[in-house]
Amino acid sequence: MNKLVFLGIIIVSFFAILAIFAPLIAPYDPGQIDIENVLTSPSKDHIFGTDSLGRDLFSRMVYGTRISLLVGLIAVGISAIIGILLGSIAGYYGRWVDVVIMRFVDIMLCFPTFFLILAVIALLEPSIINIMVIIGVTSWMGVARLIRAEILSLKERDFIYAERAIGASDARIISRHLIPNAIAPVLVSITLGIAAAILVESSLSFLGIGVQPPTPSWGNILSEGKSVMGAAWWMLLFPGMAIFVTVMGYNLLGEGLREKFLKT
Amino acid sequence: MELLKVHNLKKTFPKTKVTAVDGVDFSIFKGEVLGLVGESGCGKSTLARSILRLTDVQEGSVFYKEEDLLKMPQGKMREIRKSLQVIFQDPYMSLDPRMRIGSIIEEVLLIHSDISKIERKNKIIELLEMVGLGESYIQRLPRELSGGERQRIGIARSLATGPEFIICDEPISSLDISIQAQILNLLLDLKKKNNLTYLFISHDLGVIASICDRVIVMQSGRFVETGSCEEIFKASKHEYTRQLLKSTLICNYNSIIV
Amino acid sequence: MTMLLEIRDLKVNYNVDGHPIEVVRGLDLGIKKGECIGLVGESGCGKTTVGLSITRLIPEQKGGIASGRILLEDRDILSLDSEGLRKIRGKRISYVFQEPFSSLNPVFTIYEQLKEALPKEVDARQSIPEALNNVGLGNIVGKEKLYPHELSGGMQQRVMIAMAIISRPDLLILDEPTTALDVTVQSQILELIMGLKNRMDLAILFISHDLRIIFKFADRVNVMYAGRIVEVGPKEKIFSHRAHPYTRGLVDSIPSFEHRKKRFNAIEGRTPSFSDLPKGCKFHPRCKFRVDSCTGREPDLQELSSGHFSRCIRAKELMSNGAIKST
Numbered sequence: 001m002n003k004l005v006f007l008g009i010i011i012v013s014f015f016a017i018l019a020i021f022a023p024l025i026a027p028y029d030p031g032q033i034d035i036e037n038v039l040t041s042p043s044k045d046h047i048f049g050t051d052s053l054g055r056d057l058f059s060r061m062v063y064g065t066r067i068s069l070l071v072g073l074i075a076v077g078i079s080a081i082i083g084i085l086l087g088s089i090a091g092y093y094g095r096w097v098d099v100v101i102m103r104f105v106d107i108m109l110c111f112p113t114f115f116l117i118l119a120v121i122a123l124l125e126p127s128i129i130n131i132m133v134i135i136g137v138t139s140w141m142g143v144a145r146l147i148r149a150e151i152l153s154l155k156e157r158d159f160i161y162a163e164r165a166i167g168a169s170d171a172r173i174i175s176r177h178l179i180p181n182a183i184a185p186v187l188v189s190i191t192l193g194i195a196a197a198i199l200v201e202s203s204l205s206f207l208g209i210g211v212q213p214p215t216p217s218w219g220n221i222l223s224e225g226k227s228v229m230g231a232a233w234w235m236l237l238f239p240g241m242a243i244f245v246t247v248m249g250y251n252l253l254g255e256g257l258r259e260k261f262l263k264t
Numbered sequence: 265m266e267l268l269k270v271h272n273l274k275k276t277f278p279k280t281k282v283t284a285v286d287g288v289d290f291s292i293f294k295g296e297v298l299g300l301v302g303e304s305g306c307g308k309s310t311l312a313r314s315i316l317r318l319t320d321v322q323e324g325s326v327f328y329k330e331e332d333l334l335k336m337p338q339g340k341m342r343e344i345r346k347s348l349q350v351i352f353q354d355p356y357m358s359l360d361p362r363m364r365i366g367s368i369i370e371e372v373l374l375i376h377s378d379i380s381k382i383e384r385k386n387k388i389i390e391l392l393e394m395v396g397l398g399e400s401y402i403q404r405l406p407r408e409l410s411g412g413e414r415q416r417i418g419i420a421r422s423l424a425t426g427p428e429f430i431i432c433d434e435p436i437s438s439l440d441i442s443i444q445a446q447i448l449n450l451l452l453d454l455k456k457k458n459n460l461t462y463l464f465i466s467h468d469l470g471v472i473a474s475i476c477d478r479v480i481v482m483q484s485g486r487f488v489e490t491g492s493c494e495e496i497f498k499a500s501k502h503e504y505t506r507q508l509l510k511s512t513l514i515c516n517y518n519s520i521i522v
Numbered sequence: 523m524t525m526l527l528e529i530r531d532l533k534v535n536y537n538v539d540g541h542p543i544e545v546v547r548g549l550d551l552g553i554k555k556g557e558c559i560g561l562v563g564e565s566g567c568g569k570t571t572v573g574l575s576i577t578r579l580i581p582e583q584k585g586g587i588a589s590g591r592i593l594l595e596d597r598d599i600l601s602l603d604s605e606g607l608r609k610i611r612g613k614r615i616s617y618v619f620q621e622p623f624s625s626l627n628p629v630f631t632i633y634e635q636l637k638e639a640l641p642k643e644v645d646a647r648q649s650i651p652e653a654l655n656n657v658g659l660g661n662i663v664g665k666e667k668l669y670p671h672e673l674s675g676g677m678q679q680r681v682m683i684a685m686a687i688i689s690r691p692d693l694l695i696l697d698e699p700t701t702a703l704d705v706t707v708q709s710q711i712l713e714l715i716m717g718l719k720n721r722m723d724l725a726i727l728f729i730s731h732d733l734r735i736i737f738k739f740a741d742r743v744n745v746m747y748a749g750r751i752v753e754v755g756p757k758e759k760i761f762s763h764r765a766h767p768y769t770r771g772l773v774d775s776i777p778s779f780e781h782r783k784k785r786f787n788a789i790e791g792r793t794p795s796f797s798d799l800p801k802g803c804k805f806h807p808r809c810k811f812r813v814d815s816c817t818g819r820e821p822d823l824q825e826l827s828s829g830h831f832s833r834c835i836r837a838k839e840l841m842s843n844g845a846i847k848s849t
Contacts, residue, residue, distance in 0.1 A: 162352060166376075167345040168375055303705065445774070446790070449785050449788055453785075
């Protein structure tokens with residue numbers, strides 16, 4: 001296995017463990033305010049230092065991992081479900097169904113996604129659920145196209161004709177035979193999509209319209225760090241690094257999957 | 265007794281505007297092996313798929329037991345499919361690469377019957393043995409099998425619902441010669457045992473000559489000649505048929521074909 | 523007739539999962555000037571490997587020639603350096619493969635590709651039209667801007683043949699040249715090849731799984747199984763005597779009108795994998811005529827009559843038609 005892919009797996013697993021075992025790993029309650037220790041630099045007691053309300057940064061970062069991963073996975077999950085559904089129906093049925101769905105895809109692609117998300121969040125309230133849903137609902141188009149392309153070629157294969165000949169229903173053919181055989185490139189897209197979703201969430205939170213404090217998110221910690229930039233470098237470095245490393249990890253994994261599937 | 269009657273069947277591919285099947289009429293009689301021979305692109309595979317409604321058809325009818333298959337409602341068609349089955353050419357493409365052999369055969373039983381899991385397993389073993397394989401194949405994947413073995417699985421699958429008619433679409437063309445003979449033997453044995461009727465499609469005149477009762481010669485979507493095996497091979501009337509026979513002779517030693 | 527090409531005890535390995543597996547296991551083959559030699563066997567017997575090995579075309583990562591000698595008129599091809607090899611490939615020994623469309627480069631015109639096949643000193647303007655006429659493509663002489671995809675399968679194969687003969691080689695190696703073509707086109711191409719053979723005094727090594735074609739066009743037939751020749755001889759003797767059970771099984775598997783409605787005497791079982799070959803005679807597990815000594819030592823080729831050899835210890839019995847009982 002490629003060394004970089006291996007690195008990607010390690011990074012992804014590392015953050016997954018942090019997220020799952022956050023309560024066991026974080027030394028402090030992320031919401032615990034300690035006015036006396038406001039903005040202290042990294043030390044023995046607080047390995048990442050504290051923020052402007054004296055909360056332990058390390059603990060907030062660990063809990064922030066949960067948010068990032070949650071948003072990443074669920075947003076991508078939503079986009080995958082929508083994309084696979086629409087893409088496979090378009091690919092399998094063809095003709096006017098395909099035309100209608102693909103035009104819809106084209107329309108969606110016309111929107112600059114990030115600004116669309118900004119606009120929607122501005123109209124609704126910035127809750128975690130809203131963020132997950134809106135990211136999911138605006139990023140399914142790539143998956144739809146990929147699945148459609150795979151299915152267009154797969155459905156001409158003899159084994160699909162064989163399924164029809166034995167009387168399998170369309171739903172059965174699509175769900176049990178076409179999608180499992182078409183899923184490979186989609187997995188790559190999904191993996192890279194998680195990285196993208198994490199970046200979007202961090203950006204939104206950084207701008208103040210994502211995850212709202214006191215819930216810790218790397219994005220909003222970074223935002224706080226911006227306002228105390230000169231005084232507390234640790235408020236910028238650690239969340240910045242975390243975002244960078246996580247996104248890189250998912251990208252490496254995605255690229256590795258792509259290479260593996262290209263070979264087979 | 266007439267099993268299937270095809271009337272004025274026409275199929276055109278919408279994207280390329282090619283008319284693959286251009287108004288054909290014929291009947292298939294119970295118990296016979298009807299051969300359909302033609303070169304690549306003549307429309308024989310498209311015809312096979314059209315008859316079984318595996319692809320859309322622009323015009324025509326396919327009468328089975330007095331009813332037109334092409335106008336039947338989906339639910340009834342599914343029932344009828346139990347009696348009309350098909351074996352495909354490419355053993356590497358006709359099985360879902362991600363499914364185990366047992367599941368591939370079991371799926372047919374799941375769609376069409378209500379029997380219990382144990383009964384299904386027994387039926388799967390029975391079918392595997394019918395095609396010369398055994399229980400050990402149930403857990404294997406298609407890619408672990410040879411071409412001949414995969415084709416036997418394809419045959420087992422087509423027998424699962426107890427059909428009376430099977431379309432064999434170039435079933436042995438992708439196989440080695442010695443395996444071809446094995447599969448032809450198997451098809452002949454199964455025909456006798458299960459009282460089957462075959463529409464046997466091939467581009468190989470030698471194969472057609474060795475197992476068919478009647479033969480149809482197809483070119484560019486149309487039938488150019490029909491007749492008994494004797495008539496076609498010993499006293500063909502149409503120029504194209506004679507051309508095919510001549511070309512085959514040129515390629516065959518010692519007049520092996522005729 | 524003098525010996526043009528002589529293969530002696532050729533052994534070729536393929537790398538499978540990092541280990542070398544012997545795929546050609548000691549093969550002898552001789553081709554005389556102007557002769558057409560058939561090499562027949564089913565998929566996986568190693569026949570294509572033999573063809574490729576003659577001019578060392580197997581890529582190094584895939585495998586290589588382990589031992590043996592390949593003599594082109596007394597010079598060992600296996601000891602040539604790359605300069606020497608280049609003088610032979612495409613010039614004295616040419617190939618025609620199965621799929622013309624994958625052998626032709628889609629982005630170059632036919633003329634450009636034919637020109638590449640010529641040695642530098644030769645005048646293209648004369649040789650190319652001559653070659654095209656020789657293969658029955660007179661109607662595209664002068665059409666220099668034609669690309670492969672604009673031709674039919676039969677025409678593409680004719681171009682491949684033109685490329686192979688344009689430098690007037692001594693030996694033409696054909697590997698399933700017509701398998702991908704329709705039967706009417708097949709017969710035209712085969713007639714073309716045989717016409718060229720006679721006019722240009724070409725020697726041909728015809729590799730195919732199709733017995734019917736091999737028996738029709740070859741002078742001598744080599745039957746290959748599991749990496750070695752199991753029977754070789756003039757085609758009439760092979761066809762009528764069938765002095766090896768495998769040959770017998772293959773010939774009995776040919777479908778024909780006379781064979782109508784009868785069961786075939788098919789060979790049971792499947793070809794063994796090279797990593798797991800049986801002891802002794804490699805065919806014995808599938809053989810109707812096997813006896814105990816078949817599991818001992820792999821038999822050598824024994825001469826049954828002039829030029830006719832078989833690797834079966836019961837060959838002489840087999841040859842007396844039908845007198846032998848299957849066990």
